[in-house]
Each structure stands twice: as C-alpha cells, then as structure tokens.
Amino acid sequence: MNPAIGFALLLTVLQVARGQKVTSLTACLVDQSLRLDCRHENATTLPIQYEFSMTREKKQHVIYGTVGVPEHSYRSRTNFTSKYNIKVLYLSGFTTKDEGTYTCELRLSGQPPITSSKNVTVLRDKLVKCEGISLLAQNTSWLLLLLLSLPLLQAMDFISL
Numbered sequence: 001m002n003p004a005i006g007f008a009l010l011l012t013v014l015q016v017a018r019g020q021k022v023t024s025l026t027a028c029l030v031d032q033s034l035r036l037d038c039r040h041e042n043a044t045t046l047p048i049q050y051e052f053s054m055t056r057e058k059k060q061h062v063i064y065g066t067v068g069v070p071e072h073s074y075r076s077r078t079n080f081t082s083k084y085n086i087k088v089l090y091l092s093g094f095t096t097k098d099e100g101t102y103t104c105e106l107r108l109s110g111q112p113p114i115t116s117s118k119n120v121t122v123l124r125d126k127l128v129k130c131e132g133i134s135l136l137a138q139n140t141s142w143l144l145l146l147l148l149s150l151p152l153l154q155a156m157d158f159i160s161l
Helices: 003-018 132-138 141-155
Strands: 022-030 033-040 049-056 059-065 078-083 086-091 100-108 114-122
Touching: 022 100, 022 114, 033 049, 033 100, 033 114, 049 086, 059 078, 059 086, 059 100
Parallel strands: none
Antiparallel strands: 022 033, 033 086, 049 059, 049 100, 078 086, 100 114
16 A cells, blocks of 8 residues: 555544543533533544433433434424534423433444544433523623724713723
8 A cells, every 4th residue: 555545544543532422511501401512622624513412211212413313302402503522402391200320422434433432421301501691601692792892982982981
C-alpha cells in the first residue's frame, strides 16, 4: 500500500474516533419542560448521528434522534436544537412518569460504528431550574450586537456612559 494512502486512512480513523465524544449530559427544568444539554467534541466534518433515550424500569424508550425511531408518545412533546458542539432536547409536560435515566448517544457510521454516550438520572423533585445566564451564554450573538452598537447609541445620545 502506498504510504500516503495509509497515512490518510490513519488520519481519517483518528478523526472519526475523536470527532463525536460526548463530554457531558446535563438536565434542568424550564417551566414544565425537561431540558437535556448534550455537549460533545466536534473534531470531524462527518455527519454525526444522535439519539436521546430514557430507561425506566429496565425498558429503553427512544425519545428523539436520527438513529432509532422515537416512540409515538414523545413525538409531539419534543423540541430539538443543535449547534456546533451541543445538542439540546426539550421534553414538554415533564412529570414524574418521565423520570428515569436519560442517555445521549452519538454515532459516526463506519465499520464498526463508533459510539459515545453519557447518562444522567432525572428525578422531578431533584431537578434544578435552568440558569438564565447559561441560556444567554449559548446564544451570545445579541449580546455581541449590543456591545458593538454602544458607540452608535452614545453618538446618538441614547445613552451616556
């Protein structure tokens, strides 16, 4: 085999192995919705498949994702957003019936498929409320726009510092 091809193949395998590692899975409550933040490394250009599931009484329930088929009872209750290195799932109408161990699993296709996952146990009376500042930290474009517009606002005498 040509050494250049072997090296390129090795780099591809290393990129795939590193490209989808789940670094954390956290849960919090926003009003009556469960929010799951699945943070992960993003060192690959390959598409990442994902799945959010919940295990309760030794039975796994697929909630949302691109791997398994979500159960019908969850389809109308989920809202999903994805950015560079975070996947966020909201489960509305969260009750004690939704308590269990939640899993975020990421996969890159290949032979064999490479997976990475994290779990978090969610109990309604133990959930913390999501912090307002963490919501702002995930989407800081409005804050940047505000900071950049300060000189213009000062020039127009809307504000004085």
